[in-house]
Amino acid sequence: MITRTAVLRQTPAWQRELAQAVTDPAELLVLLQLSPDLLGPARTAATSFSLRVPRPYLARMRKGDPQDPLLRQVLPLAEELQPAPGFDHDPVGDQATMVVPGVLHKYQGRVLLTVTGACAVHCRYCFRRHFPYADANPASDHWQPALGYIAADDSIHEVILSGGDPLTLSDQRLAALARSLQEIPHVRRLRIHTRLPIVLPQRVDALLLDWLGRLRLKAVVVVHANHAREIDAAVHTACAGLLDAGVTLLNQSVLLRGVNDSADALADLSEALFSAGVLPYYLHQLDRVAGAAHFEVSDAGARALMREINARLPGYLVPRLVREIAGAPGKQWLI
Numbered sequence: 001m002i003t004r005t006a007v008l009r010q011t012p013a014w015q016r017e018l019a020q021a022v023t024d025p026a027e028l029l030v031l032l033q034l035s036p037d038l039l040g041p042a043r044t045a046a047t048s049f050s051l052r053v054p055r056p057y058l059a060r061m062r063k064g065d066p067q068d069p070l071l072r073q074v075l076p077l078a079e080e081l082q083p084a085p086g087f088d089h090d091p092v093g094d095q096a097t098m099v100v101p102g103v104l105h106k107y108q109g110r111v112l113l114t115v116t117g118a119c120a121v122h123c124r125y126c127f128r129r130h131f132p133y134a135d136a137n138p139a140s141d142h143w144q145p146a147l148g149y150i151a152a153d154d155s156i157h158e159v160i161l162s163g164g165d166p167l168t169l170s171d172q173r174l175a176a177l178a179r180s181l182q183e184i185p186h187v188r189r190l191r192i193h194t195r196l197p198i199v200l201p202q203r204v205d206a207l208l209l210d211w212l213g214r215l216r217l218k219a220v221v222v223v224h225a226n227h228a229r230e231i232d233a234a235v236h237t238a239c240a241g242l243l244d245a246g247v248t249l250l251n252q253s254v255l256l257r258g259v260n261d262s263a264d265a266l267a268d269l270s271e272a273l274f275s276a277g278v279l280p281y282y283l284h285q286l287d288r289v290a291g292a293a294h295f296e297v298s299d300a301g302a303r304a305l306m307r308e309i310n311a312r313l314p315g316y317l318v319p320r321l322v323r324e325i326a327g328a329p330g331k332q333w334l335i
């Protein structure tokens with residue numbers, strides 16, 4: 001007999017897929033039919049921040065194209081090793097806003113929980129590539145200090161699960177955390193910042209939709225896609241499931257040289273997001289993290305792109321261009 005417990009103990013398909021992500025630069029190059037000349041630099045750059053790409057995401061990359069915009073986001077390059085003035089290890093001042101382990105309270109009304117250091121994909125431009133996760137993540141299920149902090153401050157109306165990627169955690173653990181949070185009367189919203197519905201859409205399975213759909217808290221999922229080609233049929237299905245569960249879907253992107261730094265790319269991205277039921281929220285100017293300088297677009301260039309897409313798209317498909325500044329009361333709008 002298959003008991004309910006036995007079903008719950010089965011490894012969900014997404015966890016098996018997560019474990020089978022490509023982490024060896026040599027395998028990545030073979031699968032994408034790319035030149036072995038890329039291997040040396042990729043191996044070297046991967047020693048400071050390893051390669052990680054889920055196979056469903058890799059399948060959307062064009063074979064034989066080293067400039068593919070999806071590949072550029074994950075392929076370690078020699079450029080990462082070049083020191084660049086102004087690019088350092090904690091560009092957004094996160095470590096100063098940690099109030100208890102795992103809780104960043106930077107902005108009024110909302111706190112951000114770094115629930116895990118793990119991600120399904122390693123994005124080369126990520127400001128968390130140097131984040132000291134070992135200190136930031138409460139060991140396994142030790143949420144008491146975080147819950148106590150939130151319960152003691154009734155100005156906190158929204159809790160953001162972030163990381164790392166919170167959806168790399170099991171649904172049992174996430175549901176338990178969400179249920180503890182919704183026992184706190186002043187918490188109204190649960191927001192999840194995740195790239196999984198994009199890079200590993202099968203993460204959005206029945207188990208996830210079940211607990212999300214039953215929350216008292218209003219749920220907001222902010223996905224992260226940077227290019228229209230990231231949004232395929234499986235992503236549409238994942239987003240449709242989330243919408244059915246009553247979730248509000250938003251997207252944040254990072255403006256990246258060589259990936260989405262053209263008006264066409266940004267307009268196509270907004271259109272592709274909307275067709276999947278997702279509204280563009282933020283377009284981030286790159287955080288100036290060591291190793292990511294080659295992705296930077298100047299503020300003047302970014303503003304020019306915004307003017308172009310503003311002239312081409314309905315207002316609700318134009319994301320807000322923002323930058324994170326240490327110590328500021330919110331994301332800075334670049335207008």
Ligand SMILES: *Cc1c(COP(=O)(O)O)cnc(C)c1O
Pocket residue numbers: 104105106107110111112160330331
């Ligand atoms: C970005 C961020 C938030 C959320 O900001 P919104 O403008 O509400 O999206 C909250 N806390 C921290 C620490 C952040 O970096």
Ligand code: SF4
Pocket residue numbers: 118119120121122123126127128163164165195224
């Ligand atoms: S998924 Fe998000 S947190 Fe993880 S590496 Fe990519 S940008 Fe960074």
